[in-house]
Amino acid sequence: MRVTVRLFASLRKGRTKSAVLDLADGAALRAVLQRLEIPEDEVSLRLVNGQFAEFEQVLASEDVVSLFPAIGGG
């Protein structure tokens, strides 16, 4: 299945802004991090299709995954 991944802020350093990944059916969000070699402790906020998600969430084809480090502002 194909999922789109978007990276933000410091997660872009040395990587990409966005990528389309081919993942095995039933893959969890965690597999995205493994594929892109992003340590889990660098990722603070995880969204799937704009909704908060855990590392264990199982992805579906055409999902959009957005990953952020710890950020704040206001």
Place this chain on the structure above:
Amino acid sequence: MGGYCGKVLRVDLSKGEVASEPLDMELAKKFIGGRGLATAYLRREIDPQVDALSPENKLILATGPLTGSSAPAAGRYMAVTKSPLTGTVASSNAGGKWGPQLKFAGYDMVIFEGKSPSPCYVAIRDGEAEILPAEAYWGKRVWEKTDALVEEFGDKRASVLTIGRAGEALSPIAAIMNDKFRAAGRSGVGAVMGSKNLAAVVVAGTGRVEPEDKEATTELVKELRTRLRENAVTGEGLPTYGTAVLVNIINELGIYPTRNFQETQFVEADKASGEALAEKYLTGRDVCWGCPIACGRYSRADDVEGGGPEYETIWAYSADCGVSDLASVIKANAWCNEYGLDTISAGATIACAMELYQRGLVTKEQLGDGPPLEWGSGEAIVEWTRRMGTGEGFGAELALGSYRLAEKYGVPELSMSVKKQELPAYDPRGLQGHGLQYATSNRGGCHVRGYLIAPEVLGVPEKLDPHALEGKAGWAKLFQDLTASIDSLGLCLFTSFALTADDYAGLYSAIAAPGCTAEALLKTGDRIWNAERLFNLAAGVGPEQDTLPKRLLEEPVADGPSKGRVHRLPELLDEYYRERGWDAEGAPTKEKLAELDLV
């Protein structure tokens, strides 16, 4: 008592007199300083029903006991007065170095009363103050005026607090500017200064802020500075990208108000994000006095260079106006700084005007030779901000703020505001707690009276479901009370990404109020919140205004992650009043007032 100077400077602008008086320490024990103490003074000294732009209103510039101390990010002051925008108490907060310099000059606060017969400014140095003529500075841009006033004052350490042409013209969305780019932006405090013919307040001092317990202060400050440095938000996120790092997360969540809140996602958000700012336009960092976080930015677009833009500014001029060109946002922000306009209200007012134009309520003919107010027009946001500052043509209508503008065209509901103050950069339809906070904020539409984005989005101090209602009334009260205390201490709210109520109580205890606990600090925050509420009720701003724009209560989001959602305020408000100890009409009960020792 450590921390405080123990002195108030009172400036009677009508009589042209300055006088020093002791700070009311009994009141300081109850209200800390800054926002809280200035509100207590304001309640004591003015009738809440006065016209905000009349000589009977007073303007208080107040520091907290920690301002200018060694505590981290202790560079804040508050401008407290009756707001010409909202009719409520206004308390606008700014960093830079003005607050610390006032303390070094020997004063905790300055109270301005009356009205000068002609433009003047006040120069303060080491316990001395004088009123000086300012005709030559009236009408000048903020940057040029600041440099000239420092030169005239004759001390490069001097900090200049001033207004721009918007404040001079009494725009209800005019800001007070200090150190060129720092703004006590909200609620029209700049217009109150303008109404008093007060052009600027220049201050420098050589004193120090002495803590009550030096040893405890040194130890605690060291620990807290380390914690701020090691925290992912205050140690890395904010220093690297500034506040604008929020653009993408808020947009991805579908809570990024777009085209005057008609939509909640902006497809081109990343082009005008913190990442884009850092990549293409950033020229440096702006650090407030004593701050280890250093979130401020300097940026440059073509020949325009200056401070900012902050997250809220980017949102107001970008997504809210449908503009993806960050260079135009930087230029519009620069006009706000030069003319002293609140960037949230200014950008959101242009967004409102764009919707009026979209609906044919404002026509091309009315705009004269100005650019059409079309969604996405970078030229429109820059040029109309400039004209808002100078008051040219339709710019004078824009300078009224979105509520008065939309009301003029018979559609006040198109102003995305609470209590007539423009809402900031988060759509409450996807944030139930934050929306409750908007509706109940004592200064109208505002994100920094109780920043529930922290738990509802960022997971600080813990992650809450943004769509859930349960417990949100209690969270709103907790955040509002803690924020009131932080604002009153003189610290930057951003420290709260890493520090807790115990930490703030510890700092207050070591520097000024031995024995203070987190519980006592929160109770003081509750007292301050209720004092503000009492002012507003007496001013005639009652529970009927504890609401949100109709669009956010009745129009479900059409698309994106927040699709189908509205804000469910009616299900939250009664519970919030109960949490506060208020009656069904939103007034503090006798028992509550007795508990807080408040009259």
